[in-house]
Amino acid sequence: MRRVYKYMLAALVAVAVSGCIENDIPYPVIKLDILSFEAEGLKSPAVINPTEQRVSLELLETTDPRRVSVTGVSVSEGAQSDVSFPGLFDLRAPLYVTLSMYQEYEWVVTATQHIERYFHVEGQIGDSEIDVVNHIATAYVPMDTDMNNIKVTAIKLGPEEVTSYTPDPFSFTSYENTVHNVTVSYYGDIEEMWTLRVIP
Numbered sequence: 001m002r003r004v005y006k007y008m009l010a011a012l013v014a015v016a017v018s019g020c021i022e023n024d025i026p027y028p029v030i031k032l033d034i035l036s037f038e039a040e041g042l043k044s045p046a047v048i049n050p051t052e053q054r055v056s057l058e059l060l061e062t063t064d065p066r067r068v069s070v071t072g073v074s075v076s077e078g079a080q081s082d083v084s085f086p087g088l089f090d091l092r093a094p095l096y097v098t099l100s101m102y103q104e105y106e107w108v109v110t111a112t113q114h115i116e117r118y119f120h121v122e123g124q125i126g127d128s129e130i131d132v133v134n135h136i137a138t139a140y141v142p143m144d145t146d147m148n149n150i151k152v153t154a155i156k157l158g159p160e161e162v163t164s165y166t167p168d169p170f171s172f173t174s175y176e177n178t179v180h181n182v183t184v185s186y187y188g189d190i191e192e193m194w195t196l197r198v199i200p
Contacts, residue, residue: 027102032079038072059113061159064187066090122151138197147176158186
């Protein structure tokens, strides 16, 4: 009988000890990356920087940055993204993407877009000044220029191929003590009022 009690006591001690063991084995550290990023309207392929956890996009002039179509994104195996791809995204501001598995890694997607703008008139001196913030385009001509007979030779104040002007800036000929306003429209619903100046 005493031997039975010994066995029972040993079993109880073993159960008690096993109940105190904690599962403190740490999760493995697995770096989670964006492996590929594809979108429509890019000037060049996306640049992925795993060190900075950043995806950099350069948009064509014709691409509306408010509605960038992301067509495909691949990530590290097993990683979950808090942003659903594909889809349309407003990339005027950075897009933050969190990848998670055992740990979380925050990535950022940024987009840049360069729109070439110019305003040229016949007999112009030097380069024009294009004030993108205040929407003013200024050309300079010699002092003896007939300011009532100015000919606009080239103008581009919005994205190529998708920009319209009202009224036609080529119709303006007199800049004698005056400026001209033109509405520049692009991407279907963006309108900017630009001021055209010719200064002797």
